[in-house]
Amino acid sequence: MTRNNGINNSILELVGETPLIKLHKITKKLKGSYFAKIEAFNPGHSAKDRIALHIVNTAEKKGILKKGATIVETTSGNTGFSLAMISLVKGYKCILAVSDKSSQDKIELLKTMGAEVHVCPANVPPEDPRSYYEVAKTIHKKTKNSVYINQYFNELNIEAHYRTTGPEIWKQTEGKITHLVVASGTGGTISGTGKYLKEQNPNIKVLGVDAIGSVLKKYHETKELDLNEVSPYKIEGLGKNLIPTATDFDVIDVYEKVSDKDAAIQARETLKKEGLFCGYTTGAVVQATKQYAALDMFDENSFVVLIFPDHGSRYLNKIYSNSWMQEQGFLE
Numbered sequence: 001m002t003r004n005n006g007i008n009n010s011i012l013e014l015v016g017e018t019p020l021i022k023l024h025k026i027t028k029k030l031k032g033s034y035f036a037k038i039e040a041f042n043p044g045h046s047a048k049d050r051i052a053l054h055i056v057n058t059a060e061k062k063g064i065l066k067k068g069a070t071i072v073e074t075t076s077g078n079t080g081f082s083l084a085m086i087s088l089v090k091g092y093k094c095i096l097a098v099s100d101k102s103s104q105d106k107i108e109l110l111k112t113m114g115a116e117v118h119v120c121p122a123n124v125p126p127e128d129p130r131s132y133y134e135v136a137k138t139i140h141k142k143t144k145n146s147v148y149i150n151q152y153f154n155e156l157n158i159e160a161h162y163r164t165t166g167p168e169i170w171k172q173t174e175g176k177i178t179h180l181v182v183a184s185g186t187g188g189t190i191s192g193t194g195k196y197l198k199e200q201n202p203n204i205k206v207l208g209v210d211a212i213g214s215v216l217k218k219y220h221e222t223k224e225l226d227l228n229e230v231s232p233y234k235i236e237g238l239g240k241n242l243i244p245t246a247t248d249f250d251v252i253d254v255y256e257k258v259s260d261k262d263a264a265i266q267a268r269e270t271l272k273k274e275g276l277f278c279g280y281t282t283g284a285v286v287q288a289t290k291q292y293a294a295l296d297m298f299d300e301n302s303f304v305v306l307i308f309p310d311h312g313s314r315y316l317n318k319i320y321s322n323s324w325m326q327e328q329g330f331l332e
């Protein structure tokens with residue numbers, strides 16, 4: 001999408017074309033240069049605008065989404081916000097199955113955006129009828145004229161980033177990028193962006209970020225789903241307890257896992273040191289970058305792009321609340 005500096009026809013024309021900003025203080029001690037792709041500049045304040053718009057537009061083109069239709073999705077919040085926004089503009093009904101790990105602010109926000117929200121337990125297996133996957137499937141089956149976005153298993157999720165985020169970064173860095181660091185949830189961002197960039201220059205390293213308590217890193221290394229890896233964690237939108245087909249593991253060179261505490265502290269540090277007010281997974285990406293640097297992944301010539309997935313306003317009662325941080329034992 002090319003940004004129009006004159007009059008835009010709707011807010012949806014402002015999806016994508018997010019800025020790349022040089023990091024100074026937070027990465028000062030690391031070898032190389034570091035740049036953040038700020039996805040909070042999307043109108044829905046996260047990278048999920050890109051996939052939501054691409055999937056809805058494609059469904060319209062294919063004639064699957066008809067007038068008065070209902071959009072159904074499972075979401076940790078951000079995709080829900082994007083879909084709710086798009087539904088308001090385009091006149092669809094939006095029903096969302098949300099994990100109870102999502103912050104109360106996010107849930108209230110979705111309701112304010114006109115969505116019908118079903119809150120489901122996070123710590124049950126995906127095949128459990130109470131899981132948000134199963135709840136969404138059931139709603140889709142029961143609702144006539146409905147479309148299930150299915151971001152974890154929809155190849156259009158990868159395609160959206162392949163067509164937008166990847167080319168944007170290539171252009172913004174004038175092809176100088178050597179490493180890409182990306183949080184992996186559905187895997188759409190890392191797979192689509194990484195695939196595009198590696199097609200331009202196969203030497204670019206795609207570095208994944210996973211959560212302690214998620215199965216992705218182990219699966220990438222062994223090609224086996226090890227449920228012993230699964231444990232509860234706080235970071236929303238990072239890692240998984242299943243293997244999403246929206247992740248192309250071949251594009252990813254390596255994963256690092258980060259802890260809830262380190263990610264929370266780094267998000268707060270990124271705000272303090274760079275003035276960038278971003279979400280919990282941004283802290284995870286910064287923390288993972290530091291872990292990769294400690295593993296000697298970078299040198300003086302490294303040109304590292306970090307994707308910062310969403311805005312900090314959604315985490316005021318979590319990582320940006322001193323009392324929440326204290327309750328978690330994250331503040332010394």
Ligand SMILES: Cc1ncc(COP(=O)(O)O)c(C=O)c1O
Pocket residue numbers: 076078079183184185186187188189190236237238279280281309310
């Ligand atoms: C805040 C946040 N960060 C990162 C991600 C991961 O992006 P992806 O699903 O493209 O892997 C998500 C996805 O749910 C998210 O909501």
